[in-house]
Amino acid sequence: MEWTKEERYRALEDVTVEELTALEKIVNECPWRQSYHIQPVTGLLNDPNGFSYYNGEYHLFYQWFPLGPVHGLKHWFHTKSKDLVHWENVGIAIKPTNQFDSHGVYSGSAIEHEGNLLLMYTGNTRDDYWERHPYQCLAVMDRTGTITKLDKPIIDGVPKGYTDHFRDPKVWKQDDHFYAIIGAQKECGTGCVVLYQSSDMKEWSFQGEIETRLKDFGYMWECPDYFELDGKGILLFSPQGIAAEGDHFQNIYQSGYVMGSPLDIDKQQLTHGEFHELDRGFDFYAPQSMCDPKGRRIVVGWMGLPEIDYPTDKNGWAHCLTLPRELSIRGGKLYQQPVIELESLRGEMIEAEITLKNECISIDGFTGDAYELLIEFSESNAQEFGIEVRVGHQEKTTIKYDAAEKMVIFDRTHSGQPVGMEFGEIRKCHLDGDIVSFRLFVDVSSVEVFVNNGEEVFTGRIFPHQDSRGIHFFANGGHTKLRAMKWNMAKKFNDL
The missing domain is CATH 2.115.10.20 (Glycosyl hydrolase domain; family 43)
Structure with missing residues (x-):
């Protein structure tokens, strides 16, 4: 219009x-x-x-x-x-x-x-x-x-x-x-x-x-x-x-x-x-x-x-x-x-610790559309590893680390309804280190990713289907140790 x-x-x-x-x-x-x-x-x-x-x-x-x-x-x-x-x-x-x-x-x-x-x-x-x-x-x-x-x-x-x-x-x-x-x-x-x-x-x-x-x-x-x-x-x-x-x-x-x-x-x-x-x-x-x-x-x-x-x-x-x-x-x-005050929005925590070996998996309880997710990858020899959020039928938003290129990659190619496609659907930056942590704040139509305690930050709007609520963890070309913690986030507005 x-x-x-x-x-x-x-x-x-x-x-x-x-x-x-x-x-x-x-x-x-x-x-x-x-x-x-x-x-x-x-x-x-x-x-x-x-x-x-x-x-x-x-x-x-x-x-x-x-x-x-x-x-x-x-x-x-x-x-x-x-x-x-x-x-x-x-x-x-x-x-x-x-x-x-x-x-x-x-x-x-x-x-x-x-x-x-x-x-x-x-x-x-x-x-x-x-x-x-x-x-x-x-x-x-x-x-x-x-x-x-x-x-x-x-x-x-x-x-x-x-x-x-x-x-x-x-x-x-x-x-x-x-x-x-x-x-x-x-x-x-x-x-x-x-x-x-x-x-x-x-x-x-x-x-x-x-x-x-x-x-x-x-x-x-x-x-x-x-x-x-x-x-x-x-x-x-x-x-x-x-x-x-x-x-x-x-x-x-x-x-x-x-x-x-x-x-x-x-x-x-x-x-x-x-x-x-x-x-x-x-x-x-x-x-x-x-x-x-x-x-x-x-x-x-x-x-x-x-x-x-x-x-x-x-x-x-x-x-x-x-x-x-x-x-x-x-x-x-x-x-x-x-800010630390955001921890007050946390509901009950669920956690998992597992070694990923050339696989992409889901874990019981790890699902939703509004949550905080803390993931740490360590002891890795995988070529790449990461997570997919808001996963559904032909939909996912991917955050991963490419170990060979030492790049963090935020990919919303399949996130749902497209936005700003003329400026590309992938963002990435260089990152060194043996341990990679992602702290994600996923809301109904956005993701904020804090990498390695805020060394880098990626912010993106996403527009998936309401049924796209899955979370997947993956490692390709090797293995990595994964530790994940998730909290559902409470609605915080008084009048919206």
Whole structure:
């Protein structure tokens, strides 16, 4: 279905209760609704925004177009949690209501200040010629949850030398000042990040472009995020326009990070190493991080990508968010592990220990569509070994290790309804080591794979038949010792 401009930018206030009720019915009848991931009630979810801890709760906002699975008039939707596991949908947080966000409340971030949670976002506007004019705006949430937008932008317009692709502020405080980085495009057509400074979150001064080693790295850097961890400066961002290179950069758009010395604020300079993809799977974009009261750096990503059709589109909704992941540094690399609180979703555990010898087997009790699965392979001489999940008639999703090539492979060729086929159905990356462990979080229509305690992560949406619930373990060309533990996962939403 093609959506007209008028349909995409229709105000929610103009939609009847009957229309919304009919849309909710279609969505709720979808066989691929998730069990324990954040997903939209209706319509399209994309970038996570405003990820923060305030007033005793975690707050997470996301981009939301409520009327269908397309990118239309964006709002911020608000969900909150006391434990990063059980989420309560609060509702719409910020609506496009004025001349500075008339065509969408775009992405941004949050920070606590003077007892309030300040939400800094990009207001998207279009003129009569459909040319974009971005503004950086501010909304204030008090302890009652009431959100009030400022009546004028805090950053009005775009600095000289940059195009109207200028968005997604990420704010932090350092010493006595607030700083914000914004994703930008230079007039020469290359992506970058710029830096602003403020003493009060309302009056901002342009400091300049952050100097990096990446001089011609895509045409736009979306959703930048700067933080420091273990004395290192880390810049997350999502560059658009990166060509595929071997097993790297296979998706339509990429997300990743550079790591190095802490950002030199005065010189606007970041000294860093190579760009690394944060997730090696199919469906991961626009990650945003926060530091919680326990001192953990936690990241959430959009489990989806722009400009890709998904099988849920016909059911009136699209996309979800990844599980929250704690970041750490080991050997100069970012590791990601699911936050420990997710263990509270575990039901009764079943386990098995067996040696696989040139075979593919199922084990009693290992089946389902929403579970956590921990598998360790050791003492192996097999050419390849791994697992198949959501197995059914001519359907399976395969995660395996190719010992000869030392490659982890995520294959959704036979996962069910196809998605993003023009960008391939296999993702893989290099991995050394005698012991290989996979920790999988399988939901109704997604798989998140944490390899060797988060050294690599693969995220992918899958759309199998409801009857495809099998789990198989296999070894080819030799033997391997297998230890497996599985927990069914409880549904975690209060109101979905």
